[in-house]
Amino acid sequence: MKKLLILSGKGGTGKTTVASAFVKFFDNYIFADCDVDAPNLHLVLAKENKPITNDFYGLEKAVIDEDECIGCGECYNKCRFDAIEKMVTSFKVDEFACEGCSVCHLVCPVGAVKMIDDVAGELMLYNKDMIFSTAKLKMGRGNSGKLVTEVKKQLPADTSERIAVIDGSPGIGCPVIASISGVDFVLIVAEPSLSGMSDMERILKTANIFQTKVAVCINKYDTCVEIAQKIEEYCKDNNIAFVGKIPYDKSVSKAINAGKTIADVDCKARDSLMNVFSNTVSLII
């Protein structure tokens, strides 16, 4: 099974909008949402379904036993992450700042610090009429790279010719790197703005490290035709496949709000997106 990853670098460009429409166009309903910080795909493609859930364990976190703590402050002095707070007669770990390094556990003279398993998120698998893998990272947690890998692992690994759509996360950091690895094709959704172009270039650099096949499309291109043109030229100059552009269309938000994808609504955006889809698929096969 081949994997198509949709990335953008910048948030709000329309990754999820494009990804959800592509799932409908492919009509095989095998897909994943790797944006574990802010997953959205389930809102348009799995609204009424209930997933199988599993706890995701991140790093262990430190916990100080108030009764055993003698208030010496060794943990507070040694913590590199400002994760220990001074209370009246003892010290307390800030679970959001704690990185699980266990230095406090090491230096505590009375063994008052324990390292415990921490549920950092929830993995979800929707398997009724679809195979949809997604997850949600708990607030303040930073281990998204591993959770992204777990999300991808829930997808079937067969030798069929089917193509699975993966909605990626914004940015260029670890979760993005984790989502790129092992993927057959990356489609970058670019926004025609200075910020959008700058972020598109950063994400292209990242995809390049993995030598993955890449293509670019522009969403809401008519909000700034000049920069849209610059992006097209950039792709041409750098030998990057350009697979089309989609106009800004009010029907899109209306559809999403109604729990539909663009594929379900007859509009200009749909036609353009269909074009982007065909161009992308012809490059994957």
Next chain:
Amino acid sequence: MKIAIPVDEKRMDSPVCISFGRTPFFMFYDTQTKEATYFDNSAFNTQGGAGIKASQMIVDEKADVLITLRCGENAAQVLKDSVKIYKSIEGNAKENIDAFENGKLNLLTEIHPGFHNHG
């Protein structure tokens, strides 16, 4: 000679795991005694640096050869001085060992940049 292979299950005909750092088990096969022992991979559920931790175990167990589908650059750094890395082919662990003993496997040359999974 001792051969290490990441495997999904603890048996000779187990599929070779597609991941190195996060394989559930490692098989260590002794070509002389023709015996296989299985170890749980302590890096299986680790937050980050899985490749490093897994390859530390391979080195500590004094494996001469590792047969794997892929390997990250950090893991390769740990392995390079003492372990030769070969690319696995389609087939289960036993089939890969046979292929290796018949000189049919190639050295793994594409080392990927790794996932740098961490918090």
Next chain:
Amino acid sequence: MKIAILSGKGGTGKTFASVNLACVAQKAVYLDCDVEEPNGHLFFNPQNITKQKTTVLLPEINNDKCDGCRKCVDFCKFNALAFVSGKVKVFDEICHSCSGCFLICPQKAIEEKPKQIGMVQTGYFNNVKVVTGIMNAGEASGVPIIKDVLKMSDDDALTVIDCPPGSACTVMESIESADFCVIVAEPTVFGVHNFLMVYELVTLLKKPFGVIVNKVESFENQMKELCDKNQINIIEQIPYSYELAKLTSMGKIAVEESEEIKKMFVNILEKIKSEVKG
């Protein structure tokens, strides 16, 4: 006064709001804490830039003193150390700089050396001191850079903190010292869903906050419905406008180009000030 601008997802208009808010103040400091993808500087094009490195401490092993006991390798929770060919090897980009190996080594064979992971650039645009945090690609965490950015605020100026999107540890670090939080949200079903995540964060940290609903269109405004239902303070609703979108795409500062937008942001700033005082 420190105002943090955040949102559950990217692309809602955090930077748009932060940049314009900073520009309507008498004197302001703009802190770009989105160190992975800093964008504010594209609008300000700040001058007289000074740079400052952000470094973290990494372990350096003295092989003469090391006796191969491997206590450091076994201790490291991040697997950043390996024992290879009789030596301890450090994997820099995995290391979280916790100093555990340094503390545990019985031979005191480990020293800590600084390594650069990013930088903070400070420049000026009119009445705004523009501070941009930039993280080197592939580094473990942007938090040390954010900490350095936050140090650049001035007591006699309005500090506007442009936060990273989401609700991860980097966001928490960014809003920690804020007096007031502005959550920018889109009036769509995605917007509401992502607002709720950040709402949870802001409530947990007991921060006073208000909402700016951005890109409002003629059809149903799901954010307004939610806020009305839960008595959440809406500071302003900004309608979607092609002109505004285009201005912003071109990197122009809206309050400099439009009197109407300037009035709106002056009004937003006044509302926030009275919230903080009252």
